[in-house]
Amino acid sequence: MALHVVSHPLVQHKLGLLREHGISTKSFREIVSEVGTLLTYEATKDLPLETAAITGWEGSPIEVQHIKGKKITVVPILRAGLGMLDGVLQLIPAAKVSVVGLERNEETLEPIPYFEKLVGNIGERLSLVVDPMLATGGSMIATIDMLKNAGCTHIKAIVLVAAPEGVAATLAAHPDVEIFTAALDSHLNEKGYIVPGLGDAGDKIFGTVIR
Numbered sequence: 001m002a003l004h005v006v007s008h009p010l011v012q013h014k015l016g017l018l019r020e021h022g023i024s025t026k027s028f029r030e031i032v033s034e035v036g037t038l039l040t041y042e043a044t045k046d047l048p049l050e051t052a053a054i055t056g057w058e059g060s061p062i063e064v065q066h067i068k069g070k071k072i073t074v075v076p077i078l079r080a081g082l083g084m085l086d087g088v089l090q091l092i093p094a095a096k097v098s099v100v101g102l103e104r105n106e107e108t109l110e111p112i113p114y115f116e117k118l119v120g121n122i123g124e125r126l127s128l129v130v131d132p133m134l135a136t137g138g139s140m141i142a143t144i145d146m147l148k149n150a151g152c153t154h155i156k157a158i159v160l161v162a163a164p165e166g167v168a169a170t171l172a173a174h175p176d177v178e179i180f181t182a183a184l185d186s187h188l189n190e191k192g193y194i195v196p197g198l199g200d201a202g203d204k205i206f207g208t209v210i211r
Protein backbone atom coordinates (compact mmCIF):
# COMPACT_ATOMS: atom_id res chain seq x y z
CA MET A 1 0.00 0.00 0.00
CA ALA A 2 1.36 3.43 -0.90
CA LEU A 3 -0.09 5.26 2.12
CA HIS A 4 1.16 4.25 5.57
CA VAL A 5 -0.54 5.80 8.60
CA VAL A 6 1.79 5.18 11.54
CA SER A 7 -0.40 4.25 14.51
CA HIS A 8 2.42 3.73 17.04
CA PRO A 9 1.31 5.07 20.45
CA LEU A 10 4.31 7.39 20.79
CA VAL A 11 3.52 8.95 17.41
CA GLN A 12 -0.16 9.36 18.22
CA HIS A 13 0.54 10.83 21.67
CA LYS A 14 3.02 13.38 20.32
CA LEU A 15 0.69 14.28 17.46
CA GLY A 16 -2.02 15.01 20.03
CA LEU A 17 0.34 17.39 21.81
CA LEU A 18 1.03 19.19 18.53
CA ARG A 19 -2.69 19.76 17.95
CA GLU A 20 -3.13 21.75 21.20
CA HIS A 21 -4.29 25.33 20.74
CA GLY A 22 -1.65 27.78 21.96
CA ILE A 23 1.30 25.33 21.95
CA SER A 24 4.59 27.22 22.31
CA THR A 25 7.08 27.57 19.48
CA LYS A 26 9.62 25.64 21.57
CA SER A 27 7.31 22.69 22.20
CA PHE A 28 6.01 22.60 18.63
CA ARG A 29 9.53 22.62 17.22
CA GLU A 30 10.76 19.89 19.59
CA ILE A 31 7.82 17.57 18.99
CA VAL A 32 7.87 18.03 15.19
CA SER A 33 11.47 16.85 15.27
CA GLU A 34 10.66 13.89 17.54
CA VAL A 35 7.80 12.72 15.34
CA GLY A 36 10.11 13.15 12.35
CA THR A 37 12.46 10.64 13.99
CA LEU A 38 9.70 8.15 14.72
CA LEU A 39 8.24 8.34 11.20
CA THR A 40 11.72 7.86 9.75
CA TYR A 41 12.04 4.63 11.73
CA GLU A 42 8.91 3.36 9.97
CA ALA A 43 9.81 4.69 6.53
CA THR A 44 13.19 2.94 6.58
CA LYS A 45 12.04 -0.45 7.80
CA ASP A 46 12.50 -2.05 4.36
CA LEU A 47 16.03 -0.79 3.69
CA PRO A 48 17.99 -3.70 2.23
CA LEU A 49 20.60 -5.38 4.44
CA GLU A 50 23.75 -7.25 3.51
CA THR A 51 25.86 -9.66 5.51
CA ALA A 52 29.28 -8.47 6.60
CA ALA A 53 32.08 -10.37 8.32
CA ILE A 54 33.61 -8.71 11.40
CA THR A 55 35.66 -9.75 14.40
CA GLY A 56 33.38 -10.18 17.41
CA TRP A 57 34.07 -9.32 21.04
CA GLU A 58 35.94 -12.59 21.77
CA GLY A 59 38.19 -12.25 18.72
CA SER A 60 36.42 -14.76 16.46
CA PRO A 61 34.96 -13.92 13.05
CA ILE A 62 31.18 -13.38 13.11
CA GLU A 63 28.57 -12.26 10.60
CA VAL A 64 26.50 -9.12 11.13
CA GLN A 65 23.97 -7.15 9.07
CA HIS A 66 24.80 -3.78 7.52
CA ILE A 67 22.50 -1.50 5.55
CA LYS A 68 23.32 -2.06 1.89
CA GLY A 69 24.46 0.92 -0.10
CA LYS A 70 23.61 3.57 2.52
CA LYS A 71 22.74 6.04 -0.20
CA ILE A 72 19.97 8.28 1.09
CA THR A 73 19.19 11.94 0.61
CA VAL A 74 16.78 13.74 2.89
CA VAL A 75 14.77 16.41 1.07
CA PRO A 76 13.25 19.05 3.37
CA ILE A 77 10.73 21.34 1.68
CA LEU A 78 11.43 24.90 2.88
CA ARG A 79 10.51 26.25 5.27
CA ALA A 80 8.49 23.87 7.41
CA GLY A 81 10.34 20.73 6.29
CA LEU A 82 13.44 22.05 8.07
CA GLY A 83 11.61 21.43 11.33
CA MET A 84 11.77 17.68 10.69
CA LEU A 85 15.31 17.55 9.32
CA ASP A 86 17.25 17.11 12.57
CA GLY A 87 14.83 14.42 13.69
CA VAL A 88 15.39 12.45 10.50
CA LEU A 89 19.17 12.87 10.70
CA GLN A 90 19.13 11.48 14.25
CA LEU A 91 18.55 8.07 12.68
CA ILE A 92 20.42 8.59 9.38
CA PRO A 93 23.30 10.88 10.38
CA ALA A 94 25.33 10.24 7.24
CA ALA A 95 22.49 11.14 4.83
CA LYS A 96 23.08 13.89 2.29
CA VAL A 97 20.59 16.74 2.29
CA SER A 98 18.87 18.12 -0.82
CA VAL A 99 16.92 21.31 -0.17
CA VAL A 100 13.93 22.53 -2.17
CA GLY A 101 12.07 25.76 -1.54
CA LEU A 102 8.39 26.09 -2.37
CA GLU A 103 5.85 28.51 -1.04
CA ARG A 104 2.15 28.03 -1.48
CA ASN A 105 0.29 31.03 -2.89
CA GLU A 106 -2.43 31.31 -0.27
CA GLU A 107 -4.95 32.65 -2.84
CA THR A 108 -4.50 30.11 -5.64
CA LEU A 109 -2.95 27.33 -3.45
CA GLU A 110 -0.41 26.80 -6.25
CA PRO A 111 3.17 26.07 -5.10
CA ILE A 112 5.76 28.64 -6.18
CA PRO A 113 9.26 27.17 -6.44
CA TYR A 114 12.11 29.44 -5.27
CA PHE A 115 15.06 27.18 -4.44
CA GLU A 116 16.54 23.85 -5.57
CA LYS A 117 19.87 22.42 -4.47
CA LEU A 118 19.99 18.66 -4.91
CA VAL A 119 22.90 16.36 -4.11
CA GLY A 120 24.87 14.78 -6.94
CA ASN A 121 24.19 11.23 -8.14
CA ILE A 122 20.61 11.53 -6.96
CA GLY A 123 19.64 8.74 -9.33
CA GLU A 124 21.52 6.31 -7.07
CA ARG A 125 19.81 7.46 -3.89
CA LEU A 126 16.58 6.94 -1.99
CA SER A 127 15.01 10.38 -1.47
CA LEU A 128 13.12 10.93 1.79
CA VAL A 129 11.03 14.07 1.25
CA VAL A 130 10.03 15.70 4.54
CA ASP A 131 7.35 18.31 5.16
CA PRO A 132 4.95 18.45 8.12
CA MET A 133 1.88 19.14 5.97
CA LEU A 134 0.43 17.43 2.88
CA ALA A 135 -2.61 19.58 2.09
CA THR A 136 -3.62 19.91 -1.58
CA GLY A 137 -0.46 17.97 -2.48
CA GLY A 138 0.77 20.71 -4.82
CA SER A 139 4.06 21.27 -2.97
CA MET A 140 4.80 17.55 -2.65
CA ILE A 141 3.98 16.83 -6.31
CA ALA A 142 6.19 19.71 -7.48
CA THR A 143 9.04 18.44 -5.27
CA ILE A 144 8.73 14.90 -6.60
CA ASP A 145 8.66 16.32 -10.15
CA MET A 146 11.98 18.09 -9.41
CA LEU A 147 13.53 14.93 -8.00
CA LYS A 148 12.42 12.79 -10.94
CA ASN A 149 13.62 15.41 -13.43
CA ALA A 150 17.03 15.13 -11.74
CA GLY A 151 16.98 11.33 -12.22
CA CYS A 152 15.71 10.10 -8.86
CA THR A 153 13.68 6.88 -9.11
CA HIS A 154 13.15 5.88 -5.47
CA ILE A 155 11.18 8.40 -3.41
CA LYS A 156 9.31 8.26 -0.10
CA ALA A 157 7.39 11.14 1.47
CA ILE A 158 7.26 11.63 5.25
CA VAL A 159 4.63 14.05 6.54
CA LEU A 160 3.11 14.63 9.97
CA VAL A 161 -0.46 15.23 8.80
CA ALA A 162 -2.03 14.47 5.43
CA ALA A 163 -5.37 15.49 3.92
CA PRO A 164 -7.22 12.92 1.80
CA GLU A 165 -7.16 15.41 -1.10
CA GLY A 166 -3.36 15.67 -0.97
CA VAL A 167 -2.82 11.94 -0.67
CA ALA A 168 -5.09 11.27 -3.66
CA ALA A 169 -3.45 13.94 -5.80
CA THR A 170 0.09 12.83 -4.92
CA LEU A 171 -0.57 9.16 -5.57
CA ALA A 172 -2.40 9.96 -8.83
CA ALA A 173 0.58 12.00 -10.07
CA HIS A 174 3.22 9.66 -8.64
CA PRO A 175 1.83 6.18 -7.95
CA ASP A 176 5.32 4.80 -7.31
CA VAL A 177 5.85 7.00 -4.24
CA GLU A 178 5.12 5.79 -0.70
CA ILE A 179 3.69 8.26 1.83
CA PHE A 180 4.26 7.88 5.58
CA THR A 181 2.13 10.01 7.89
CA ALA A 182 1.12 10.20 11.54
CA ALA A 183 -2.46 11.07 10.55
CA LEU A 184 -4.87 11.05 7.64
CA ASP A 185 -7.10 13.94 8.65
CA SER A 186 -10.67 14.77 7.64
CA HIS A 187 -10.53 17.39 4.87
CA LEU A 188 -9.26 20.78 3.69
CA ASN A 189 -11.13 23.92 4.71
CA GLU A 190 -12.06 26.70 2.26
CA LYS A 191 -8.57 28.21 2.67
CA GLY A 192 -6.79 24.95 1.92
CA TYR A 193 -5.84 24.25 5.55
CA ILE A 194 -6.03 20.72 6.89
CA VAL A 195 -8.87 20.03 9.38
CA PRO A 196 -8.31 19.26 12.21
CA GLY A 197 -4.65 19.68 11.18
CA LEU A 198 -2.00 21.68 12.99
CA GLY A 199 -2.57 25.17 11.60
CA ASP A 200 0.30 26.82 9.75
CA ALA A 201 3.21 24.53 10.53
CA GLY A 202 5.88 26.85 9.11
CA ASP A 203 4.70 29.78 11.19
CA LYS A 204 4.57 27.60 14.30
CA ILE A 205 8.06 26.16 13.80
CA PHE A 206 9.66 29.52 13.03
CA GLY A 207 7.50 31.62 15.34
CA THR A 208 6.63 34.03 12.55
CA VAL A 209 3.11 34.67 13.79
CA ILE A 210 3.13 36.09 17.31
CA ARG A 211 0.32 34.62 19.36
Ligand SMILES: O=P(O)(O)OC[C@H]1O[C@H](OP(=O)(O)OP(=O)(O)O)[C@H](O)[C@@H]1O
Nearest residue numbers: 078079080103104135136137138139202
Ligand atom coordinates in the same frame (compact mmCIF):
# COMPACT_ATOMS: atom_id res chain seq x y z
O1 LIG B 1 -0.03 20.51 -0.01
P1 LIG B 1 -0.01 21.99 -0.24
O2 LIG B 1 -1.37 22.55 -0.52
O3 LIG B 1 1.00 22.39 -1.27
O4 LIG B 1 0.37 22.67 1.14
C1 LIG B 1 1.38 22.18 1.96
C2 LIG B 1 2.56 23.10 1.97
O5 LIG B 1 2.21 24.33 2.63
C3 LIG B 1 3.11 24.56 3.71
O6 LIG B 1 4.20 25.32 3.33
P2 LIG B 1 4.06 26.90 3.01
O7 LIG B 1 3.78 27.09 1.56
O8 LIG B 1 3.12 27.51 3.98
O9 LIG B 1 5.53 27.41 3.23
P3 LIG B 1 6.36 27.56 4.58
O10 LIG B 1 6.86 26.19 4.91
O11 LIG B 1 7.43 28.51 4.20
O12 LIG B 1 5.46 28.11 5.64
C4 LIG B 1 3.54 23.17 4.10
O13 LIG B 1 4.71 23.16 4.87
C5 LIG B 1 3.69 22.48 2.76
O14 LIG B 1 4.92 22.73 2.13
Ligand SMILES: O=c1cc[nH]c(=O)[nH]1
Nearest residue numbers: 135193194199200201
Ligand atom coordinates in the same frame (compact mmCIF):
# COMPACT_ATOMS: atom_id res chain seq x y z
O1 LIG C 1 -2.98 22.97 7.04
C1 LIG C 1 -2.00 23.44 6.43
C2 LIG C 1 -1.97 23.54 5.03
C3 LIG C 1 -0.86 24.06 4.43
N1 LIG C 1 0.16 24.49 5.20
C4 LIG C 1 0.14 24.41 6.55
O2 LIG C 1 1.10 24.79 7.22
N2 LIG C 1 -0.96 23.89 7.13
Ligand SMILES: [Mg+2]
Nearest residue numbers: 200201202203
Ligand atom coordinates in the same frame (compact mmCIF):
# COMPACT_ATOMS: atom_id res chain seq x y z
MG1 LIG D 1 3.45 28.02 5.97
